[in-house]
Amino acid sequence: MANQKIAILGAGPSGLAQLRAFEAARRAGVKDLPEIVCYEKQNDIGGMWNYTWRTGLDKNGEPVHGSMYRYLWSNGPKECLEFADYSFDEHFGRAIPSYPPRAVLKDYIMGRIDKEAILKYIRFECPVRWVTYDKSSKKFTVTVMNHKTGEQETNEFDYVVVATGHFSTPNMPYFDGVEQFPGRVLHAHDFRDALEFEGQNILLVGASYSAEDIGSQCYKYGAKSVTISYRSNxxxxxxxxxxEEKPLLTHFEGNIGHFADGSSKQFDAIIMCTGYLFHFPFLPDELRLQTHNCLYPDNLYKGMFFQNNPQLIYLGMQDQYFTFNMFDAQAWFARDVMLNRIQLPDTDTCRDDINEWLSRYDKTESCNDSIDFQASYIRELVDATDYPDFAVEKQADLLKQWLLDKQENIMGFREKAYRSTVTDTMATELPGRWLDIKDDSLEGFMSLRFVEPHKESA
Structure with missing residues (x-):
């Protein structure tokens, strides 16, 4: 085992989860752990949680990974993001509201990381250029560009863990006349500051979480009007x-957008909230996962092990109701396979298991069904390892309540408070309306006078 080598591609939440899984094994006394190298394109850990003012390309000419923007707040309860082994109470030393801003959540995520133990594995500013697999030696060759040395590096590995995420390569549709639109046209990936659109008429194309949240942010920070155009629902x-919402945009005439219902409106800027592509330019076709954003991608045993080559592991490739604890559950399971604690079945048995999960997924009809589906997936992984048990079913109930709270008040749901499934602590409440709290910094948020929740809050 000691002579095995593992490459982890990415040091965001999924990659960090994999590193922590091995660190947990080391602390538990496991000897002869494999050699681990983690390649990270950015110059810091955190992945998508690293805010940058840059768009397009970074300082090394690499595509900017992050889609985070100023004033972003959690759009789901923090109680559904809470690590099983590191609570919000432990990190902050007191109760805080259920919907904190990005900077507060990142502070919590990074607080769990033992940097002294983790950072030694990570090579920063090292984007992966190419990965190949040799069937005779059963080893991968990984080539990276080390921007710190200015040279490419090549190493061999027994396992490759792809933890590069799938919310960083924009899906950018075309509409007739858009090339003549006189205002700004951008994808949600490049949205950074709602104040840029103060006093403007904004069109958001797409009807998912990005449109919902960016639309709310632009309204909060003074956009003159926000129109959300949806394709299906x-x-x-x-x-x-x-x-307001309108059916699908059909075309532009100058700065006038026309919609499928025959209506039209003048706009100053267009933000495409049209999702992301699964993009692995460093993988050849025979190793590349080809899928769309869904709760259970095909060709991944247990949602992780590539059917064509189970030495290739994909983490965090699902659409996500659950996030951090799901990444942990996957990372612990993947670790145990790499340590030979869990034996993978033969190819046909793996295929049968994938088909069974896909069949279950096909039967989901509602958001609640989807939440229960993902909860059962996480439960299966957690029960197979020594990852600390956590109340995934209770978190599923919170997610269902979150959906109801959004329907009740889309601009006020962040003022709700929930109870931790880890510590049983009740969250405090914001001292005022979310719409009125404009400072999203860690210092600004933590200086607020949080309110003890009313008894009816749950």
């Missing part, structure tokens, strides 16, 4: 005056 919330 409207988000359906009771929006405040100045924020």
């Amino acid at each position: 409207a988000l359906g919330f009771e929006w405040p005056e100045g924020l």
Whole structure:
């Protein structure tokens, strides 16, 4: 085991989860752990949680990974993000509200990381250029560009863990006339600051979480109007005056957008909230996962092990109701396979298991069904390892309540408080309306006078 080598591609939440899984094994007394190298394109850990003002290309000419923007707040309860082995109480020393801003959540995520133990494995500013697999030696060759040395490096590995995420390569559709639109056209990936659109009429194309949240942010920070254009179904919330939904955009004439219902409107800027592509330019076709954003990608045994080559492991490739604990559950399971604690079945048995999960997924009809589906997936992984048990089913119930709270008040759901499934601590409440709290910094948020929740909050 000691002579085995593992490459982890990416030091975001999934890659860090894999590193922590091996660190947990080391602390538990496991000897002869494999050699681990983690390649990270950015110059810091955190992946998508690293905010940058840059768009397009970074300082090394690499595509900017992050889609985070100023003033972003959690759009789901922190109680559904809480690590089983590191609570919000432990990190902050007191109760905080259920919906903190990005900087507060990142502080919590990074607080769990033992940097002294983890950083020694990570090579920063090292984007992966190419990965190949030799069937005779059963080893991968990984080539990276080390921007710190200015040279490419090549190493051999027994396992490759792809933890590069799938929310960083924009899906950018075309609409007739858009090339003549006189205002700004951008993808949600490049959205950085809602204040840029103060006093403007904004069109958001797409009807998922990006449109919902960016639309809310632009409204909060003074956009004159926000229009959300949907392809299939409207988000359906009771929006405040100045924020509306329209059926699919058909074309532009100058700065006039025309919609499928025959209506039209003048716009100053267009933000494409049209999702992301699964993009692995460093993988040849025979190793590359080809899928769309869904709760159970095909050709991944247990949602991780590539059917064509189970030495290739994909983490965090699912659409996500659950996030951090799901990444942990996957990382612990993957670790135990790499340590030979869990034996993978033969190819046909793996295929049968994938088909069984896909069949279950096909039967989901509602958001609640989808939440229960992902909860059962996580439960299966957790039960197979020594990852600390956590109340995934209770978190599923919170997610269902979150959906109801959004329907009740899309601009006020972040003022709700929930109870931790880890510590049983009740969250505090914001001292005022979310719409009125403009400072999203860690210092600004933690200086607020949080309110003890009303008894009816749950």
